[in-house]
Amino acid sequence: MTQTVRNPRPRFVTRRSPVHGRGLFANRVIAAAELICEYKGARITWREVLRRCATDTSGSDHTFYFDVGDGTVIDGGEGGNNARWLNHACTPNCEAEVMDGRVFIRALRDIEPGQELTIDYALTVEGRYTVELRERFRCHCAAPDCRGTMLEKRRASRRKAVESDAVRSSAPEGQAEVAVVPCSAADERVVQRRSQNALPQCG
Known part of the structure; x- marks a missing residue:
C-alpha cells in the first residue's frame, strides 16, 4: 500500500508587508508553476459592484474584487481567504488565471522562503492617466524596473470595450482580471487589474 506524504508546512503565511498593509510570504520553497492558492470570496455581479x-x-x-468574466466578480472581502492580501509588483513572482469560473494563483518562478508573493495588478482606467491618477x-x-504606478502601461493601439459602465480590458481567454473599484460616491469609475497569464487556496 502506497502512502502519500504531505508537506506539513503551508505554502505561505500572512504578515505585514513593506509594499502595503498585509502581504503573503512564502513559508517554504515554492517551485515555478506550482499552484499556490485559490482566490475565494462571495460571487456577485458587476451591477452589485457598482451599487x-x-x-x-x-x-x-x-x-x-476579482472579475472572472460573464459579469461575475469574486469579492474577496466577503467570505474570502488570505489570497486577498496578495500585493502588486511590477515584476511579480505569481500570476492569476480563471479556470471554470474560479481564480487560482500560480508561481511564475521558483520562490524562496520569506519572499513576498505578488502579482501585477495592471490596473486600467477609462480616460487619460493624469499625474493625480x-x-x-x-x-x-521597489523593483529595479518599477514603473511607479499600479496602472498598466498603455499601448497606443490598445482597444478597450466598455460594458455596464465598467472598463474592460481585452485579455486573451483564460487570463484573469481583477476588478479594483474606486469606491467614492463622487467617483464611480471602475478600475480593473489584469494578470499576465495564469492560475489561483489559501493556506
Whole structure:
C-alpha cells in the first residue's frame, strides 16, 4: 500500500508587508508553476459592484474584487481567504488565471522562503492617466524596473470595450482580471487589474 506524504508546512503565511498593509510570504520553497492558492470570496455581479461603490462613503480605493468574466466578480472581502492580501509588483513572482469560473494563483518562478508573493495588478482606467491618477495608484514594490504606478502601461493601439459602465480590458481567454473599484460616491469609475497569464487556496 502506497502512502502519500504531505508537506506539513503551508505554502505561505500572512504578515505585514513593506509594499502595503498585509502581504503573503512564502513559508517554504515554492517551485515555478506550482499552484499556490485559490482566490475565494462571495460571487456577485458587476451591477452589485457598482451599487456598492455608489453607496460607499469611505472614499477608499481599496477593494478585493476579482472579475472572472460573464459579469461575475469574486469579492474577496466577503467570505474570502488570505489570497486577498496578495500585493502588486511590477515584476511579480505569481500570476492569476480563471479556470471554470474560479481564480487560482500560480508561481511564475521558483520562490524562496520569506519572499513576498505578488502579482501585477495592471490596473486600467477609462480616460487619460493624469499625474493625480498615477499618484493615486502609486506603486511601492521597489523593483529595479518599477514603473511607479499600479496602472498598466498603455499601448497606443490598445482597444478597450466598455460594458455596464465598467472598463474592460481585452485579455486573451483564460487570463484573469481583477476588478479594483474606486469606491467614492463622487467617483464611480471602475478600475480593473489584469494578470499576465495564469492560475489561483489559501493556506
